Amino acid sequence: MDHTASASAKTILFGEHAVVYGEPAIAIPLTKLRTYADLVPNQKEFRIISENTRLNHPYEKLRPESGLQKLLSILMETFEFDKLPQGTLTIQSRIPIASGLGSGAALSVAIIRAFCKYYNKSLSNEQINDIAYRVEKIYHGQPSGIDNTTITYEQPIIFSKSDGFTRLKADLNPLNLLIIDSGIRSRTVDVVSSVRTNYEKNEPFIRQIGVLTGSAIKALECGDQQKIGELMNQNQQLLECIDVSCPELDKWITLARKEGALGAKLTGAGRGGNFLVLAQDSKQAGKLKRLFENHGLRVFQ
Ligand code: PMV
Numbered sequence: 165m166d167h168t169a170s171a172s173a174k175t176i177l178f179g180e181h182a183v184v185y186g187e188p189a190i191a192i193p194l195t196k197l198r199t200y201a202d203l204v205p206n207q208k209e210f211r212i213i214s215e216n217t218r219l220n221h222p223y224e225k226l227r228p229e230s231g232l233q234k235l236l237s238i239l240m241e242t243f244e245f246d247k248l249p250q251g252t253l254t255i256q257s258r259i260p261i262a263s264g265l266g267s268g269a270a271l272s273v274a275i276i277r278a279f280c281k282y283y284n285k286s287l288s289n290e291q292i293n294d295i296a297y298r299v300e301k302i303y304h305g306q307p308s309g310i311d312n313t314t315i316t317y318e319q320p321i322i323f324s325k326s327d328g329f330t331r332l333k334a335d336l337n338p339l340n341l342l343i344i345d346s347g348i349r350s351r352t353v354d355v356v357s358s359v360r361t362n363y364e365k366n367e368p369f370i371r372q373i374g375v376l377t378g379s380a381i382k383a384l385e386c387g388d389q390q391k392i393g394e395l396m397n398q399n400q401q402l403l404e405c406i407d408v409s410c411p412e413l414d415k416w417i418t419l420a421r422k423e424g425a426l427g428a429k430l431t432g433a434g435r436g437g438n439f440l441v442l443a444q445d446s447k448q449a450g451k452l453k454r455l456f457e458n459h460g461l462r463v464f465q
Contacts, residue, residue: 264432393426
């Protein structure tokens with residue numbers, strides 16, 4: 165019996181950080197970049213193995229108060245069992261950790277779905293999203309909920325804390341978007357809390373990001389690539405104003421623009437992690453991909 169389940173990464177096109185303060189944001193799933201969870205009976209004890217993080221532990225050895233421990237305890241409560249199954253949960257992920265692509269939420273959603281398969285129980289997307297959000301609070305402190313929502317529903321969405329999500333009605337296929345890993349790891353919880361510490365200074369920029377995201381929804385819906393690129397550049401400038409970029413991201417983003425990209429910006433929490441580059445066409449996307457790979461960066465398309 166196959167109990168493998170998976171969940172995708174996500175990238176925020178517009179509105180990160182501002183979304184924490186009630187503004188809308190736009191995110192899309194990266195369906196080819198996934199985390200897999202596989203739960204197989206072992207007749208012994210519950211054990212969790214993750215090759216990426218070199219974890220090989222029984223439940224008792226998990227760090228107390230960790231996201232994984234929280235998730236497993238919520239699952240026990242949800243499925244009303246008093247102990248975890250005698251099984252090995254193996255995690256395999258291609259999503260880089262702490263780099264703005266929602267690796268934590270993808271891990272949660274993949275594990276929840278693997279448990280559903282193992283116990284032959286179904287949970288609605290709403291229930292899965294709710295559990296993943298509770299775990300996000302451990303990873304992020306006060307998350308907006310955009311990561312878990314994009315990943316649970318695996319749809320391009322417009323998200324706001326007060327209104328939840330609606331599907332983005334845009335054809336994204338013509339966009340030549342590169343997602344590029346700066347290789348710098350940065351914890352979302354730290355960046356979000358520094359924006360909060362300087363909230364008074366940051367507030368005007370946060371509100372401007374909200375207005376800009378409104379324009380981006382329109383530009384995406386009518387496929388105006390020039391405008392989308394311009395808005396990405398403006399969004400990046402506002403993210404710099406709230407101090408969530410970093411010299412390396414600034415350097416790569418400037419290089420992409422110098423090479424003729426329509427727009428470039430960081431994605432996710434920032435101060436490292438991934439950035440987005442919108443190329444003019446597939447030929448330029450190929451050229452930019454090679455350029456960044458030659459600089460030793462990992463490029464997702
Ligand atoms: O860096 P990520 O993938 O965890 O994205 C965080 C997005 C923020 O807007 C910065 C925080 C949030 O909870 O929305």
